[in-house]
Amino acid sequence: MSSNRKFTAKLMIQGTSSSVGKSVLAAAFCRIFYQEGYKVSPFKAQNMALNSFVTASGGEMGRAQVVQAQAAGVEPEVRMNPILLKPSGPTGSQVVIMGKSQGNVTALRYHGEYQRMTWPFVTEALHGLLNDHEIVIIEGAGSPAEVNLKSNDIVNMRVALEANSPVLLVADIDRGGALASVVGTLELVEPEERAMIKGIIFNKFRGEIKLLQPALDFIEERTGIPVVGVVPYFKIRIPDEDSVALNEADEKPSVSLAEQLDIAVIRFPYISNFTDFDALQDEPDVAVRYVTELSNLGKPDLLILPGSKNTLADLRFLHESGLGTQIQMLSEEKVPLIGVCGGYQMMGRSVKDPLHTESELEEVLGLGILPMVTEFYPQKHTVQSKGTILADRDFFGACTGDTVVGYEIHMGRSTMDEGQTPLFNLTSNGVTYTDGLQAGNAYGTYLHGIFDNDRLRTALLMWLWERRGQRRPVEATLSQAALRESAFNELADLVRQSVDLERVRAIMGLGADTKPSDLASFNEPNEGKDRVI
Structure with missing residues (x-):
């Protein structure tokens, strides 16, 4: 030493x-x-x-x-x-x-x-x-x-x-x-x-x-x-670790929906990475609520399907609870719908898991909202990604070409039909690829942290207010980093x-007089730091 x-x-x-x-x-x-x-x-x-x-x-x-x-x-x-x-x-x-x-x-x-x-x-x-x-x-x-x-x-x-x-x-x-x-x-x-x-x-x-x-x-x-x-x-x-925190999600001070956008997030039994929506909850003109029952869904300004640790089981939950049918109806009524990771996969025609990578189920029919299919593979895709926005319709029109950053954690690979336009052009570890898909007012992406991108989030909220025929009451807020x-x-x-x-x-x-310099760091390399198993 x-x-x-x-x-x-x-x-x-x-x-x-x-x-x-x-x-x-x-x-x-x-x-x-x-x-x-x-x-x-x-x-x-x-x-x-x-x-x-x-x-x-x-x-x-x-x-x-x-x-x-x-x-x-x-x-x-x-x-x-x-x-x-x-x-x-x-x-x-x-x-x-x-x-x-x-x-x-x-x-x-x-x-x-x-x-x-x-x-x-x-x-x-x-x-x-x-x-x-x-x-x-x-x-x-x-x-x-x-x-x-x-x-x-x-x-x-x-x-x-x-x-x-x-x-x-x-x-x-x-x-x-x-x-x-x-x-x-x-x-x-x-x-x-x-x-x-x-x-x-x-x-x-x-x-x-x-x-x-x-x-x-x-x-x-x-x-x-x-x-x-x-x-x-x-x-x-401060971002929460456990889904227990979702039980307190409705404790945000009540404000009339005339003054706030109503954003509903489906709370799957195996919901994951719900911190994706903290940036939306931080906005004073947004009310984020988590929905588990058909009777509570209503007709929100925006519906979000979040990530899932067991996509096939949670997709089956949508079908059995009746939420899936209602989500399809809302999509047909042009209610904006955004799927992130597992939620994105559910929006396609089917999700297949032939090797039982995630569950005992082999295939579950999707919601059929996006023209794509997903199949699971044993290798998990975990990367930080950065790229540009390709889409130019709806709220994306206000930020086309802007930089977008986030991270991906998924085992599925989604294949879209020919002739479709992706949302983003991303680069990770020197590899460039596209991500995401839009069909009507439905959008899907594998990118977690998507709403932490300040310009994209602001463009989305302004667009949602415009759909109400109103000007967004809060023009700008602090950045997520701030x-x-x-x-x-x-x-x-x-x-x-x-x-x-x-x-x-x-x-x-x-001690009372201890300074940072008094705690000298040990600078020998740690051989196990990058250990691969």
């Missing part, structure tokens, strides 16, 4: 359960230390999520660690999330290791020998990041006290011990039962694991802090562990005000 290396500061965020706010708090600490000039990286050994992202090198990783990397001001890379599980059915998931899909595995098979096999990838990625950064913010998953899963743990206390990282235990006080969940978690972890927990944070607090003080005093006296923060309930636009930076800074300010950062620094081994 290089003699110029002093140490890398570490902090791990674990929770008493899922959805207590670990991901967002980890992002907050990433931004706080980034603002102070440190070279920071996030890390989560194993992530289970349907929202994923493609790195510049073509690796797939969980969206939450991408957000944390953005908060830390660094480029996302697969070492930050070496193991990604993407649920593809009731009892199975697609397993992604160091950015590469390994196929579908049942939960029973994964939680055993297969999971133990992944531990070397976790340690290699973890130590690589520790070598290359001054501070690493580590996130756990679920709860460290899930005794039925502890024997094969690769994401909670085993990581804390491997990294020798202090742990902050987070509880969601908005749910109720937070005190019991903290005490119960501490009772169920092993003594050496309990010793790693150096502080407690209560998250999502609503009310007067003075009324909570007796409970805080009790916890400190009962556990001997200090409460280092009480973070208030907040609504700051909104994201503003949200990160607002989040960091809130956590600074709510958490005893000096105590957290002491827990991490950062």
